[in-house]
Amino acid sequence: MAEPRWHTAELTVIGRVTTASNVTLVCDADGTTGPDGAPVRVVYKPVRGERPLWDFPDGTLAGREVASYRVSHALGWGVIPETILREGPYGPGMVQRWVQAVDNHTDQGNRLDLVDLVPLGAVPDGFCEVLRAQDEAGNEVSLIHADDPRLQRMAVLDVLLNNADRKGGHALEGTDGQVYGVDHGICLHSEHKLRTVLWGWAGKPISDGLMADVAAFAEELPGVVADELASHLTDAEIEALADRTRELLDDPVMPMPRTSRPIPWPAF
Incomplete structure (x- = not known):
């Protein structure tokens, strides 16, 4: 399959998301055309614009966004829009397809x-x-x-990703009827970090359909998936992902909060 043109096209910055913690730019991919006839729109987060964190190594957030997409894709869930690591106007960074969200x-x-x-x-x-x-x-x-199965699938993905920052504004209802998750820069740490607003299913069983996908993912993870993640994560972080996957298979129930700060703040 040919590589989409937006993977390599020049990016023209058209705006900035000023509420984001890290530099987050909205761009059009020059010379490309989306389904609406307009240029393909993307979000670009340059590595040089990442804010240092005490518990995540500097310069790794863009790679964690890509790794999170790879996990979502391997599960077959499509929760995270296509995300790649590439050059942009301000150096290498994460580039992700823009989600056109419903305006409620x-x-x-x-x-x-x-x-x-x-x-x-x-x-x-x-x-x-x-x-x-x-x-x-x-x-x-x-x-x-x-209480939406599309959103619950995202909550299960967050358990696997060990998402430390699932805010309300990071769950988007697309105009195409799908539910998407964005902003996965602080995921996939080897230590427990789960912070989310999606605790409504805590302690409840996960559906057989979702667990079948998790089981298939567990089979693929040691091979091709781990190889894809290796350029973005450490061996310890990949092993921790495998451990979380096995734990969910052993006990297919949504976890309960385990820390004194289980919800990111602000929540939106």
Whole structure:
């Protein structure tokens, strides 16, 4: 199969995501055309723009994004948009296909996002309550997420990835009907780091269908998948991924929080 043109096309920066912790640029891939006839749009995070962290080695976040995509792809889930490591206007970095997300807050009315806040005691049907807190105005609210199998698949992926930063804004409902996860720079550490807003299924069994995919992934991991991950992760981090996979197969239940800080902050 031919390599997509956006893998090598020149990138033109058209904007910056100012709320991101690391330099995150929105680019068009010159000379390419997407399904809508417009240039293919991507997110570009140069390695030189990564903010140092105390617990993740400097310069590794872009590679962890690529490795996380590789795990999602090997599972056959398509949760993470296609992600590669390549040169860009500011040097090497992670480049990921842009997700066109549904806008639930329009003039025609508001719908709840996949992860949202509602007044205390107003959790609607089809949603799970994660915690109760106060918002910036001091109002009591509930943090909730959709009880949606597309989102639950993402939650299982986060367990395998050991995702330390699954915020509400990192779960996107695409206009194509799929649910995507973005921002996986602080994943795949060898030590337990799971922090997520998707705790609504904690302690509940994982479906047989998802576990069948995990079992198939466990068979492939020691060979071609590990080879693909080796340029982005250490041997210890790949072995820790294998350990988490085996643990999930031995006990196919969504884990309970294990630390005093199980939710990333801010949550959005």
